[in-house]
Amino acid sequence: MNPAPPDPARPRRAIAIIGGGSIGVAFAIVFARAGHEVRLSEPDAGRRAAIGGILAARLGDLDRYGLVDEPIEAVIGRVELADSHARAVAGAAYVQECAPERLDLKTALFAELVRLAPEDAVLASASSAITASAFAAGLPGRERMLVVHPGNPPFLIPVAEVVPAPFTAEASIAFTQELLAGAGLTPVLIRKEVEGFVFNRLQGALLREAYCLVRDGVVSVEDVDRIVRDGLGLRWSVIGPFETVDLNTSGGIASHAVKMGPAYARMGAERGQHDPWTPDLVEKVAGERRAVLPLEQWAERVAWRDRRLMSLVRHRKTEADA
Amino acid sequence: MNPAPPDPARPRRAIAIIGGGSIGVAFAIVFARAGHEVRLSEPDAGRRAAIGGILAARLGDLDRYGLVDEPIEAVIGRVELADSHARAVAGAAYVQECAPERLDLKTALFAELVRLAPEDAVLASASSAITASAFAAGLPGRERMLVVHPGNPPFLIPVAEVVPAPFTAEASIAFTQELLAGAGLTPVLIRKEVEGFVFNRLQGALLREAYCLVRDGVVSVEDVDRIVRDGLGLRWSVIGPFETVDLNTSGGIASHAVKMGPAYARMGAERGQHDPWTPDLVEKVAGERRAVLPLEQWAERVAWRDRRLMSLVRHRKTEADA
Numbered sequence: 001m002n003p004a005p006p007d008p009a010r011p012r013r014a015i016a017i018i019g020g021g022s023i024g025v026a027f028a029i030v031f032a033r034a035g036h037e038v039r040l041s042e043p044d045a046g047r048r049a050a051i052g053g054i055l056a057a058r059l060g061d062l063d064r065y066g067l068v069d070e071p072i073e074a075v076i077g078r079v080e081l082a083d084s085h086a087r088a089v090a091g092a093a094y095v096q097e098c099a100p101e102r103l104d105l106k107t108a109l110f111a112e113l114v115r116l117a118p119e120d121a122v123l124a125s126a127s128s129a130i131t132a133s134a135f136a137a138g139l140p141g142r143e144r145m146l147v148v149h150p151g152n153p154p155f156l157i158p159v160a161e162v163v164p165a166p167f168t169a170e171a172s173i174a175f176t177q178e179l180l181a182g183a184g185l186t187p188v189l190i191r192k193e194v195e196g197f198v199f200n201r202l203q204g205a206l207l208r209e210a211y212c213l214v215r216d217g218v219v220s221v222e223d224v225d226r227i228v229r230d231g232l233g234l235r236w237s238v239i240g241p242f243e244t245v246d247l248n249t250s251g252g253i254a255s256h257a258v259k260m261g262p263a264y265a266r267m268g269a270e271r272g273q274h275d276p277w278t279p280d281l282v283e284k285v286a287g288e289r290r291a292v293l294p295l296e297q298w299a300e301r302v303a304w305r306d307r308r309l310m311s312l313v314r315h316r317k318t319e320a321d322a
Numbered sequence: 323m324n325p326a327p328p329d330p331a332r333p334r335r336a337i338a339i340i341g342g343g344s345i346g347v348a349f350a351i352v353f354a355r356a357g358h359e360v361r362l363s364e365p366d367a368g369r370r371a372a373i374g375g376i377l378a379a380r381l382g383d384l385d386r387y388g389l390v391d392e393p394i395e396a397v398i399g400r401v402e403l404a405d406s407h408a409r410a411v412a413g414a415a416y417v418q419e420c421a422p423e424r425l426d427l428k429t430a431l432f433a434e435l436v437r438l439a440p441e442d443a444v445l446a447s448a449s450s451a452i453t454a455s456a457f458a459a460g461l462p463g464r465e466r467m468l469v470v471h472p473g474n475p476p477f478l479i480p481v482a483e484v485v486p487a488p489f490t491a492e493a494s495i496a497f498t499q500e501l502l503a504g505a506g507l508t509p510v511l512i513r514k515e516v517e518g519f520v521f522n523r524l525q526g527a528l529l530r531e532a533y534c535l536v537r538d539g540v541v542s543v544e545d546v547d548r549i550v551r552d553g554l555g556l557r558w559s560v561i562g563p564f565e566t567v568d569l570n571t572s573g574g575i576a577s578h579a580v581k582m583g584p585a586y587a588r589m590g591a592e593r594g595q596h597d598p599w600t601p602d603l604v605e606k607v608a609g610e611r612r613a614v615l616p617l618e619q620w621a622e623r624v625a626w627r628d629r630r631l632m633s634l635v636r637h638r639k640t641e642a643d644a
Contacts, residue, residue, distance in 0.1 A: 061628070061629070061632065062632060064632075065629075065632035065633060065635070065636045066636050066639075067632060067635060067636060067639070129585065151552075151553050152570070153628075156628065156631045156632065156635060157552070157553055157556060157557060157631070158552045158553075159548065159549050159552040159553030161549070186548055186552040186553075188541070188545045188548050188549050189541075189542075189545060190540060190541055191539055191540055191541065192538065192539060192540045194535075194538075194540055195585065195588060195589055195592075196585060196586075196589050198535055198540060198541045198545075198546065198549055199549055199553055199554065200585075200586075200589075201531055201535065201589055202528050202531055202532060202546070202549065202550065202554060203554055203563070203566075204531075204585075204586040204589045204590065205527045205528050205530065205531035205589075205590075205593075206524050206527050206528045206563055207563055207564075207567065207586060208527065208586060208590050208595060208597060209523055209524055209526075209527035210524060210563055210564065211597065211599055211603060211607065212597050213516075213520055213523065214603070214606065214607055214610075215597075215603050215606075216514065216516075217513055217514060218512060218513055218514045218516055218520060219510070219511075219512055219513065219520050220511075220610060221564050221607050221610035221611060221614075222564075222610060222614055223510045223511060223520075224520065224524070224562060224563065224564055225561065225562025225563065225564050225565050226481065226508055226510050226562065227481050227483070227510050227520055227521055227524065227562070228524065228558045228562040228563055229558065229559060229560070229561065229562045230473075230479070230480045230481040230508040231473050231479055231480075231481030231508075231521055232521065232524060232525055232555075232558065233554075233555055233557075233558030233559040233560075233562065234479060234480075234559050235479060235555075236550045236551065236554065236555030236558065236559070237551060237555040237556050237558070237559035237634075238551070238555075239547065239551065240546060240547025240548065240549070240550040240551045240555065241525070241528055241529055241532055241546065241547065241550055242529075242532065242543050242544075242546055242547050243547050244525075245529065248474070263451065263517065263518060263522075263526075264518075264522075264526040264529060264530060266517060267517055267518050267522075267523055267526045267527075268526065268527075268530050270517075271527075271594075271595045271597065272593075272594035272595045272596060273530060273593045273594045273595055274594060275530060275533065275534050275537075275593065277533055281533060281536070281537050284536065284537075285533065285536055285543050288536075288542060288543035288544060289543060292543075292544055306383070306475075306478065307383070307387075308641065309478045309479070310383065310384060310386075310387035310389060310478065311387055311637075311641060312559075312637070313387070313389060313478060314387045314388050314389060315633075315634070315637040317388075317389070319630065319633060
């Protein structure tokens, strides 16, 4: 019987960060700003000495934009720099590893962390490419290990991919999601450890098409960026890609798939892709959309989308004028 | 010798819109808000009677968000509803066709428009799928015809794909780009008439991957939307996809391609795509980026990006609190 993970809400136990590179420091800011005591372990004395200044500069920037709710000294005061992993993880409820991307190093590190950390602590790696199945399969305590792949930096890009291995316990996953959400992040559960997870797969799909279009002389690099900035990205920052097409066609995404599916299939086939939007798949996707947004509320949501877009366009106008 | 297109800046001649559906009305708002006299042709009397109310409602919404610089009555006063194409295009410098997406209909319509419009007028179709080569190849005056595919609606999503045929005159293209930019849109030149142009090709590439990931049980529909909204889309609304990876890796996009190219190639190969980022292609893309942003200014641009993101995150926070 494994111990249940700690209650993420109360009484708060420390968060340990392993590695004081840019992602480690950014995670320290996220958790400390949310009120957690943070212990950041950085073995290199020179780097450790620099972290205080980096923290202050980053928090000062955030504060100037109204993104810190208390004096930044209070936030900085919750971050303790540690010269050993043992000190960082002592008593910690959650350990966020942010070390270099090397499998052998992660395996050795997690073997050490599980020995040093409390027996109920959840141990997460910030890896974007190395799965928990790869680094933790042979380790004791593997049911408390998973990947939490953040946006970069996580205090500005809130999405965090929560990627468990098949052996990760449900309780560890639930604890992690609640902890991250409580710290202002947007945890997203990735149910299979596919290469690139989901963030980089979506990014890669768009980038590959963009590279092809530049290669073929269809459009310039700068014009691809303009199309996304003032078109797709503008919309996708308010509603995601599925909601975009769901709200694009009256009747929702099922109608969109009928209307646009064949054209998108042809464009995919030009690139070698043959993944048809079968009736079963469209029914599944549409079913998930209708659970979030019944068609009776469709028109109201379209009006909401337009209000949000107007507000965002006004914001951008203010920025451009500044 | 063809007549030169009119000077888009001065003295202003009317803009004609053909078709009073949602895109036609939206284009009328764009041009009238920018100070142009607009004549909107809608053959259906019932629809024509409704347009005044739609214009007022849409402009009222925009005005509430500070997106109209004068009393909306002044803007509405610049839109004249016409019951014939002849009346709409008389004296017009630019004709924006917004009729249904049918090739036979477009061909017949442009044959009529070129007969009715001034001999220097530029004639643009809002089609998302029918190219000027398809509808205009056999028409007189085809050198003044092209596609201008807007965002939806263009007064909120400013990108507009300018898609000439090989026979479209350079002067007509240049006139169109200047006119659209002057009306607050973001014209983007698409150099080949590929299916889906660029906006829908990029959208399709991401959607196809998203459908695959849902099909394969990797992620839910809602979580795809959250990953984009709070991750990729958030960033892409500030900087596009090429600039994103250019600023992601010190050394810029050439370094990014070396570091991440193989992983993205593997993810593409899983979907049947084999379009390697060859050294030549990477050199071309990196060359275009370096012309926009020399590496000496890279760190400064990263800091600019982060300030813009902080400002956008604060804006979103205000929205969420509202």
